[in-house]
Amino acid sequence: MVFVNYGGGGYWFFQHAPWNGLTVADLVMPWFVFIIGTSVVLAFSSMQRRGVGRLQLLRKITWRTVVLLIIGFCFLNYSPRDGPLSWSWLRIPGVLQRLGFTYFVLSLLQTFWGQNQIPERAPQWRSAAQDVLLFWPQWLIIILLETLWLCVTFLLPVPGCPAGYLGAGGIGDDGLYPNCTGGAAGHIDRWMFGDNMYRYPTWKEMYLTALPFDPEGILGTINSIVMGFLGMQAGKIIVFYKGKNIHILCRYLVWAVILGISAAILSKCTRDGGFIPVNKNLCSYLCRSLSYVTAMGCFSFLLLGAMFFIIDVNGWWRGQPFLYPGMNSIFVYVGHSLLGFYFPFSWEIGFQQSHWELLLQNLWGSGLWVLIAFLLFKKKFFLKI
Template identity: 95%
Template sequence: MFAFTQPEVGREPKNHTRINTQSQPADFLFSFIFPALLVAALLLAVIVLLSVLVPYIYRRCCTSKCIKVICCQDPLHSVDNEAAEAVCDGGEAKPSRLLSLDAFRGFALTVMVFVNYGGGGYWFFQHAPWNGLTVADLVMPWFVFIIGTSVVLAFSSMQRRGVGRLQLLRKVTWRTVVLLIIGFCFLNYSPRDGPLSWSWLRIPGVLQRLGFTYFVLSLLQTFWGQKQIPERAPQWSSAAQDVLLFWPQWLIIILLETLWLCVTFLLPVPGCPAGYLGAGGIGDDGLYPNCTGGAAGYIDRWVFGDNMFRYPTCKEMYLTVLPFDPEGILGTINSIVMGFLGMQAGKIIVFYKRKNIHILCRYLVWAVILGISAAILSKCTRDGGFIPVNKNLWSLSYVTAMGSFSFLLLGIMFFIIDVKGWWRGQPFLYPGMNSIFVYVGHSLLGFYFPFSWEIGFQQSHWELLLQNLWGTGLWVLIAFLLYRKKFFLKI
């Protein structure tokens, strides 16, 4: 039987057969493997095209005033009643909700569900063994980036409504605690051992990291982010006021990144060279078998013991014996930095409201700066740079590379969805507005029918891909039905 691997869940995966596409002959690749992916891609393209055209045609057919009013009564316009009324009356006001951000979140979540279900057995939908990037390595930093952007937009809105700092702190603390509880209890659940068992409990985790990152970013925005936009800034600073006004936040982030660099490269790890960033095991000619992750792995093993991820992505290729958690303590520092880049994207939207060209240009500038930084740090190689791109370590080059991708993707979606209105974000909009429900649901129910079933022909990508797309599509459908029922799980 083929069982799906869930890279982010800290329990032992079941025995499974993985189709190794890297070692297959070229004729086999093109004649057997990629046609399945090509057919699936074409079908998905048709579905996405229909999801865009059908609503567009429907809206064009809504000619009567009564139907126009009905068409406007959806959750996208319920955020701001005055804006909704203006749209229905043909006014110039637009919905206050940033649709591109929901679509970005939903796109990242959909890809995450697909790769967690197995990605059709393709190697490029699995996490990289150590250094390098695959599709699966992109989605987690996208989520962190979106958290930062959402924090700025949400707190700015609450500031305009007069919400006090103490009330903000209570709300932030409550959300953080709930995310930690869900991460500890629900995603550590085992049908055999019950909700919690210390023998296999994983203390770090995806929701734990997201919750802690959200907490730190919210504190930054609560204490040092409530700035009034100056009507007339000095000419020398007007081009960078969205950075200069928040210098305390930047100072804290610089100190955090300095801490990460010092600990990573200067902390003495027994039996390992200073600044070691390798996988250990048989890597580096087997010279450092017990140095997996260097300082990051050493700190996590000292703090958590065995209560961490026991089956890291490097285990199969490098034959490592030590546990290593990709959501460990040291990597959380760079997760905060990644979220802070998302906060910068949100500040640009707030500072340059209704100046779409300025927003898009600044997104492009940030993408170029971060992309060049990643290229310099990694020397445009997988293993030979100053700091290789590594998702397990959440290395600085990984953060800058993912920040560049995030600014580009959000900018493209912002232009297509919010500026031009060519697309409303379907179908990614629906899981994006119920992300917690979809993430927890697919983590708990992913191994059960109808989301998965036993594989009859294990060497075929067709059945694996069909099953993984089917499971992912079901969650998108569930999110759509919840959207129609106006049910949105929020914490």
Template identity: 85%
Template sequence: MDQALLTFQNQLEEEVQVSYRSDFCHKCVFQHLVSVKPDNSNSSATISTRFSLTLKVDMKNRNETLCRWNQTYEEGGHYSVWIQLPAVFTQPVCSFSVDKSPNNAYLPLLVVALLLAVTALLFVVVPYVHRRCCTKCSKTICCQDSQYTVDNDDGETADNPSKTKQSRLLSLDTFRGFALTVMVFVNYGGGGYWFLQHAPWNGLTVADLVMPWFVFIMGTSVVLAFSSMQRRGVGRLQLLRKSAWRTAVLLLLGFCFLNYSPRDGPLSWSWLRIPGVLQRLGFTYFVLSLLQTFWGWTEIPEREHHWWKLAQDVVLHWPQWLIIVLLETLWLCITFLMPVPDCPTGYLGAGGIGDDGLYPNCTGGAAGFIDRWMFGDNMYRYPTCKELYQTVQPFDPEGVLGTINSVVMGFLGMQAGNIMIFYKRRNNHILGRYLVWAVVLGTSAAVLCECTRDGGFIPVNKNLWSLSYVMCMGCFSFLLLGGMFFIIDIKGWWSGQPFINPGMNSILVYVGHSLLGFYFPFSWEIRFQESHWELLLQNLWGTALWVLIAYLLYRKKFFLRI
């Protein structure tokens, strides 16, 4: 899978050596691939087909490059490179041939995409047609369009599940469930496709989208839930107890249930990963809940006569904005001003063989240095940059410094919730504000990264949770939530199935797939590893089972609350 065979035929009288470099690896040093002896000798090597490669052929005993080319090879193909001297007194040339046609690596994905598109269409069209028919035939309660209210609980279930349609913002649960479903799929492997897994360092893939969406939804839910409880007379002390309890549970789940050691058994300190997804979610939730508890508005005053009326939903929360600006300033100062031993100040690269191999032990710059100083080896040992950049330092994408920008991402979600409350029942204003936020954040991200993957002032980087990454994800989040709000809660064209049920039981699904996801019936031993067919089927099957489990638990009115 994702490999091709490359054979080099050397017809020269001198030995040559072949080196390669992945074009996705930023300024990486060429790596030795194979040496080919002279006089019609040949050597073969297996190469990766995930990214385009730059290859070059050098004379082994002389510092001379004979030929150099860039090509994207395809899965399962057999290719030959002939290194020859066409005539006397001419330069050697490299000619290419295809010995075996490659596979169509994207055919499985295309077939599955078409099937999912048909299924999604049925989920939308069939209930819509049913509601239309019911409306025409009779005015029964089951056929009436549901009305939304902005009081979603930030946990995993409604206060009264039997009245879900009347008491919850369905688009928010659907968005949460959609993000969770994609997260489960990419955690299982995403069918082995590189763009369904995390980017090696800079850039974006599908897998890089889901956790920021989840954090954004958390921020929106905090505002809606806490505002609702405060309107019901719940005091600050009770809200603080609720926040502290949920934070503690998330931290314990991350520490105890999602840490394991294949060598020493579970709960082994030698294998413990201190940072983690649930740990970051727990800390982010706690900070957001404090912001809402102490500086959130429960009743919006009528001040439309002021000059800042177009930004009232922002200005009225100025204490929260002040804290967020201070936090982001702290992130910028530490990232770009803190000296890191043997590394350039403000370094944002992956280290290893990147950046011409000058900074092999500087993975993550200040962020990586802080985590290694605080946690030692008790952090993620297999970062996404390890294979491509050949790094040797541990690096955790859920580290301390990135958690600051996780709070910022959640705060953007809080703004979405504030807009919901401020412009309640004024749907056009809500959608307009969401669009404005999306444009502002998207433009800011484009300026920071200069619309490039590895260039710009601050590249888009999920491993570092860079500022441009947060702004880019904020743009997508506002667009997605606004779109779902329009389709589900305003127009009623879609009920949110099948994503709404995982969205109401998100902690159970996430913890369950992390603990049981690699056991039968969720997965099995792959036998056909030459293509993506079986792995893609397995990953989709495991994901679909968790969606089905969430649906069955919803029917039984069982929701895991924390």
């Protein structure tokens, strides 16, 4: 857990880690991307069983992606802290933009190479890995994409910076590389977007960085797709082993162990060391570095396995009250982004900010949105795209 003092006399709890490392807040969005991948497999499998054609699927995929991009560009660029929307600082990257593009790629993978069925009889060795072997074109594309990320990250020349630099720049690394924030990822984004990037990064005050850097930049899209693809693998296991709960839980555990060991090797079980540090900013709040993807993939398989055991196997819980925001997820997300700074969802906290007041404010705001989602459910109002 990382606690960061931002000069207000207290500590911000549930803030993202300034650069390397993990906090509770860093676990949320990777899980969301993971579940997008799982949902793509389950939804597309259902539509394909109903006879929905490939062309119709492509239309649906394209429409949903375009709507997500438009919402991200037009609605979520505004913040009360920035004043009226201005084209001069319009941010091109963004969370919904990243989610939309990730969904688009995952859906294409499922549409073109995700319709294989389980063979009735298969050799024992093949049966143990059929949910991987039957989708080798998807795996080949993902491996090529990750190879591209590794090559660009560690081999692309960045002026004035060492090859493969992964630090925050500024006063980090004893101030040796002040203009190298984000390494290759930051260099690419600054070349494409200029200063139109994320305006309130978690690392700027701590490392006194001067260069703009966007955690939802171009290069990070690759690892976001990889994170979602791990979720697709979880969905395939549910589809392939339907009714075989022990098989599903065991495979989730195996995947968690494999990914956890991979994360430990890549990071050497340290925060700032290792071959690739665990980092949320090198890619985005949605994917992070490769070691972050493997670490979050491990946690995601364990969490999904636990929920499957509690909800599907034993029926101890049906998902309430979180079921209701999930039915209107876009409405709740956009609503929070536009209104989250206003009363009654939040209020101005005194200069001496405390953990408990911040925690109470966040719980209160989240509870209000759960209540709103429940009322919309009762009124049978569902915002779908």
